[in-house]
Ligand code: SF4
């Protein structure tokens with residue numbers, strides 16, 4: 001088990017993308033497409049016999065030398081480290097980059113990369129923000145069809161519906177396993193640590209889906225065999241780190257300071273759907289319809305039918321969390337905006353919360369540690 | 383006083399007052415009904431077809447800033463939970479609401495619908511979600527696919543048109559009013575005429591000297607453009623504005639007694655220091671001959687017009703492709719490049735605005751493109767459009783001075 005987790009940790013830290021290079025060596029005609037968080041229809045990429053790779057910045061692995069000047073102050077770190085990866089040649093294993101409409105910084109990053117890397121296929125998906133409209137299904141299907149056609153040109157092969165359905169089946173299985181692990185973790189948070197689940201799930205960003213599924217099964221067995229005793233901890237839900245990822249050290253710190261993390265939104269894209277995507281009928285339609293009807297709630301997906309602040313309360317209740325910790329990446333505007341209405345709703349419901357700000361490249365956490373400890377203590381003595 | 387202050391200035395004030403008076407009336411009597419809308423790439427023609435008055439929170443926010451009244455609402459909003467790094471337009475607007483103040487002291491009506499025309503700026507959605515939550519008003523997000531290739535696809539247009547029809551239906555249900563197709567066409571016709579006139583005004587700046595400043599003076603013209611685009615008052619205003627500026631151009635009059643520099647300005651202005659900022663350029667007799675900010679409401683100088691023969695389709699096209707915010711970042715590079723070349727500019731001023739990632743994220747790359755690829759002299763300065771705390775006057779002045787000194791030397795070198 002330790003060995004497995006160590007491997008996952010290595011994979012997610014590796015800005016040389018060794019797993020991607022290895023896959024490409026094994027698939028000489030294969031192409032790798034990196035997608036920027038939060039969500040991408042990976043099934044379409046995989047059906048083109050390409051490797052979809054979830055790119056979440058460079059963490060603390062790169063010193064910014066060029067990208068800072070290109071993006072200036074007041075812009076989040078992940079945007080800069082992603083450009084830095086490009087400007088320092090680290091994106092060499094990739095043939096394409098895919099973005100979607102999550103925020104204004106990410107949107108501009110897409111086009112800055114396009115200018116600087118004209119040899120790459122760089123595309124931008126418009127994921128609908130009006131999911132209540134009857135017309136958004138048709139629109140999103142056409143958007144996926146456009147992506148499919150672009151990938152077909154890049155791969156120089158057709159993508160058959162059968163292949164798409166097959167990929168839906170494989171990713172459904174993968175997501176189902178992840179969902180199960182999440183439920184299990186909420187039941188027995190002493191058995192599955194938050195940082196462990198995090199590295200396990202995030203490693204999937206860099207592996208073919210079948211390989212990741214096998215890895216999850218192995219981990220499942222490992223967790224089942226484990227002897228674990230409950231700790232003295234409070235149950236917290238962590239919210240807002242859906243794009244730029246907190247350092248592993250910070251996740252560990254939360255646990256060591258007395259938190260059972262029973263829910264979070266890290267690497268949300270890997271478990272984007274609350275139930276399986278239908279694997280029959282028109283696959284693009286199934287993908288589009290699922291984005292509109294079966295997506296998890298996220299600060300970057302707007303659904304006029306149900307306020308996200310209500311959804312947060314429901315999530316807190318479902319996981320029996322005692323408090324919410326907002327982990328917001330510095331300069332992450334969507335997270336900061338949502339915080340205002342989240343806070344209002346939590347206060348109405350009398351649910352305690354704490355706001356922490358982080359940067360992916362942070363490595364000392366003293367101040368945060370004191371804040372978390374004080375917060376946890378106050379809850380213990382309530 | 384450097385800028386031109388003739389009839390245009392007076393009339394724009396009256397038109398803005400007229401709009402606020404309508405809002406005040408709506409707040410007091412409930413008539414006409416009011417709907418919240420965003421400035422960029424909007425569908426105000428649909429509201430005009432119902433006789434509905436638009437509320438523009440952005441205009442309110444900028445009015446607060448230009449009157450030096452934005453800091454208190456911003457602080458109020460921050461106390462409420464907004465971050466220092468959230469767009470200060472939103473904070474000023476929401477803060478003013480929380481404090482119960484308005485830019486003019488009049489009343490603002492409660493909207494019957496909060497209609498978010500999402501055209502690229504993500505903050506638009508968050509902002510209007512908050513407005514709807516605070517005012518307990520219904521929200522409709524009209525989702526406009528971002529322009530990710532040169533032209534919108536038929537699917538993009540169909541999606542927007544379908545939503546426009548949904549909006550019409552929603553408004554009918556909420557207000558009990560009937561959508562009037564003739565009034566709609568009339569509103570679209572007004573927009574078409576305003577766009578033609580505005581575009582001709584913009585082209586006047588291609589002459590040397592330019593009869594007006596396409597950044598600082600353009601902002602005076604943008605008020606009526608925003609609140610009266612689809613109305614006969616708008617057409618009348620721009621007709622007279624064009625006539626006046628044409629006459630000025632015919633007399634060979636520029637913004638200053640002499641036009642020493644021609645620049646293109648990218649990014650919104652620092653409204654809390656509008657005068658101070660303007661004077662920094664006036665000292666050098668530098669005229670902005672074009673600006674990207676003046677195309678937030680619509681980009682018409684390259685030919686697009688609304689068309690009363692195809693009202694829904696052209697409203698959709700306007701939202702999709704002919705406003706700055708819904709266009710891609712590289713299309714903006716290209717827009718500025720065309721300005722430099724066709725409006726004969728000596729350099730580009732990039733104003734990085736802290737609040738607005740839509741404008742600012744990546745402007746260092748933009749500078750890289752203009753200086754390294756095109757060899758255009760470029761100045762990069764930072765402040766904010768709404769928050770007075772981010773304007774470092776002395777520092778900005780030094781940079782502006784240094785830029786024009788260098789430009790002057792450069793010009794002399796070429797002349798010799
Ligand atoms: S961290 Fe936030 S601001 Fe930065 S790219 Fe992601 S969503 Fe956008």
Ligand code: SF4
Nearest residue numbers: 469471503505738739
């Ligand atoms: S982010 Fe920029 S475009 Fe968007 S509302 Fe704020 S100032 Fe306007």
